[in-house]
Amino acid sequence: MPKSTEYDAKHPDADGFIAYDAEEDAVWRDLYAQQLPAVRRHMATPYLRGLELLQMSADRVPQCPDISARLGGLTGWRVEPVPALIGFGKFFGMLADKAFPAASFIRKRKHFDYIEEPDIFHEIFGHTPLLTDPAFAGFSQAIGQAGTRCDKADYAWLIRLYWFSIEFGLMRQDGELKALGSGLASSVTELPWSLSGQPELRPFDVIDILRTPYRIDIHQPVYFVIEDLDDLFAAARRDLLADVAQARRLGLHAPKYPPKTAA
Incomplete structure (x- = not known):
């Protein structure tokens, strides 16, 4: 997360609804219209099925109580x-x-194609479709439950499993590489990049993932490919705290990205 931001949180009323203005609704409408064709072409079936089930608005920012x-x-x-x-x-x-x-x-229009911090488009368009599926929802909950039991020093290790699966995971579907992660679904530029053949692709492996550092402000140089969704869901039944401990003993892999330079 960036240490500073030019964005201010919007606060819901007593019923949980937020008053978005016409320009904010227009940004949502244009983001949705721009991203939908790419999503239909590149995203995996579980995401597309969830998007259809939610029937979220294409013309205005959806409201959390409705979702x-x-x-x-x-x-x-x-x-x-x-x-x-x-x-x-x-x-x-x-x-x-x-x-x-x-x-x-x-996001504002000047950040239309890329925003470093998550906004409501990323959260609703990107994340909520997978939460319609009990198995994906259970996987997310399992990571949360592990996080409530681990030490603060382990947070940065555990979150990598979420990052490289729910946020930026890829999967093999009928022999074709598809995007699965929410961060890819909501990104105008990273969705095609992830499937371009330029990034390094690795097989889904929990320990390998926990040892792989990442940066939030660049397109990922490495993605993990889930060959069988059962492999992902099986991770929810693992002793994730023991996995974190093993990853810590083995140590982090060398980063595949350059160090961040000062602004």
Whole structure:
């Protein structure tokens, strides 16, 4: 997360609804219209099935209570707007409670193609479709539950499993490489990059993932490919704290990206 931001959180009313203005709704409409063809072409079936189930608005920013009502009937999850960027501890705690934390603001037009911090388009368009699926929702909850039991020093290790699967995972579908992660679904530029043949592709392996560093402000140089979704869901039944301990003993892999330069 960036240490500073020009965005201010938007606060819901007593019923959980947020008053977005006409320009904010227009940004959502244009993002949705631009991203939908790429999503239909490149995203895996579980995401596309969830997007269809949610029937979210294409013309205005969806409201968390409306998305929560649909998710609640499918998997028991809900979406809660958060007032600011939250720490790993709160993030894991909310996942454990079947609550997805959603940044409440939407990006400005000058950040249309790329924004470093997550906005409501990333949260709703990117994340909520997978939360309609009980297995994916259960995987997210398992990571949250592990996070509530681990030491703070282990947060940065555990979050890599979420990052390289739910956020930026790829999968093999009928022999074709497809994007699965929410960060890819909502990214105008990284979705095609991830499938371009230029990044390094590795097989999905929990320990390898936990040892792989990443940066949030660049397109990923490495993606992990899930050959069988059962391999992903099986990770939810592992002793993730023991996996983190093993990864720590083995140490981090050398980064595949250059160090971040000062602004």
